[in-house]
Amino acid sequence: MKKFDKNQKNVQFIKGDCFNILKSFEPNSVDCVVTSPPYFQEREKNKHFNLNQSIESYIDSIIIVSTLIQHVLKDEGSFWLNLGDSYSKGSLRLIPERIAIELTNRGWLLNNDIIWKKTSSTPTSFKKRLTNSYEHFYHFVKSKSFYYNLTTLDAKKNSKYTKSGLIKTDSNLTGVNYRKIIENSNHLTDVEKQNALLALDKCLSELESGDIKDFRFIIRGHNKVVSYQRQKEVEKNGYAIIKSRYNKPSDVWEILPEKDNPHYAPFPEELVEFPIKVSCPPNGIVLDPFSGSGTTCFVALKNKRNAIGIELREEFIKYAKDRCSKIN
Ligand SMILES: C[S@@+](CC[C@H](N)C(=O)[O-])C[C@H]1O[C@@H](n2cnc3c(N)ncnc32)[C@H](O)[C@@H]1O
Structure with a gap:
């Protein structure tokens, strides 16, 4: 891995087998890995992925590469792993779930299991099976103190107000219903109602000023309480x-x-943009060990991050380099 010039945005494509190449990387040097390895029994000509391999050896290969990634990733780093599933003898193989369990057994923390719902999917010819339209996109981290910066995201462009001029949250909530529930409640004392209404007004003004984007009220006698801590709060304050x-x-x-x-x-570029913006600091390094056409690296560069792609096939490296060279 060559040294990156701090004053420039750089991309480096390395042709070869990531199982070997990752061993030469400095430990704790990469901020974020975003990748999608070959599917199970994909027509790949390499020793780690081939048509005849068993499911166990496929899972082993993903575990091995994930362990290499664990080594090169900084302690605050993120590992975003996209995996698809397939059927055998009439049953889903549950490959993503098996891998996710193995990785958590090996010390990775699974921060999110994101479902990529494909808005166009290939129809199935099976009479008794639904069309598959999703894949897992796992967000693994090495430690609880992982880097995660939501402030780098663009604010939503939709209006903050309803047609009648009421302030509303991102999920279209205006507080009108909460006000009615609080005022008419038989489970709150007059003082608790007064405090709850003041808290509601405070939420609405925080919404107006942009300090918060959304909120939910849990009101005694009205909502089920899910966490122990919230239950204590509701018992004490009524909300x-x-x-x-x-x-x-x-x-x-x-x-x-x-x-x-x-x-x-x-x-899709959109799939990798959020992971890169949120989990790689500006000027940090994003790695894709199965870089294919270089989408991860392309999006990283566009978002002013450095990028490294590893790919076996020359034609994909060539395409990825060409694509990245067109970024201004
Ligand atoms: C699912 S594709 C990734 C596509 C990529 N996300 C993109 O946007 O184009 C997996 C890629 O891994 C490459 N590959 C397979 N085995 C590899 C290995 N051992 N080392 C590096 N690349 C490998 C394949 O050639 C293929 O391009």
Whole structure:
């Protein structure tokens, strides 16, 4: 791995087998890995992935490369792993789930299991099976103190106000219903009602000023309480509030699969943009050990991060280099 010039955004493509190449990387040197390894029994000509391998040896290969990644990743780093599944003898193989369990057994923390819902999917010819339209996109971290910067995301462009001029949250909540529930509650004392209404007004003004993006009220006698801590709060005050300060997407991402790319299984750019922006600091290094057409590196460069791609096939390296050279 060559040294990156701190004053420039750089990309480096390395042709070869990532199982060997990763061993030559400095430990704790990469901020974020975003990758999608070959599918199980994909027509790959290499010793780690081939048509005749068993499911166990495929899982072993992913575990081996993940351990190499664990070594090169900084302690605050993130590992985003996209995996698809397939059927055998009438049953899903559950390959992503098996790998996720193995990785957590080996010390990785699974921060999110994101579902990439493909907004266009290949129909199935099976009469008694639904069309598969999702893949897992796992977000693993090495430690609880991982880097995660939501402030780098663009604010949503949709209006903050309803047509009648009321302030609303990202999930279209205006507080009108909460106000009615609090005022009409038989489970709150007059003092608790007064405090809850003041807290509601405070939430609405924080929403107006942009300090928060969303909130939920849990009101005694009205909502089920899910956590012990909230239950204590509701018992004491008659209500509890959950606030969100950021425009955070949910863990289901609806994204169109990429079509305009010569690779057989390219990432859509949109899929990798959030992971890169949130989990790699500006000027940090993003790595894709199975870089294919170089989507991860391309998006990293566009977002002013350094990027390293490892890929076995010359034609993909050539395409990826060409693609990245066109970024201004
Ligand atoms: C699912 S594709 C990744 C596609 C990529 N995300 C993109 O946006 O184009 C997996 C890639 O891994 C490459 N590959 C397979 N075995 C490899 C290995 N041992 N080392 C490096 N690359 C490998 C394949 O050639 C293929 O391009």
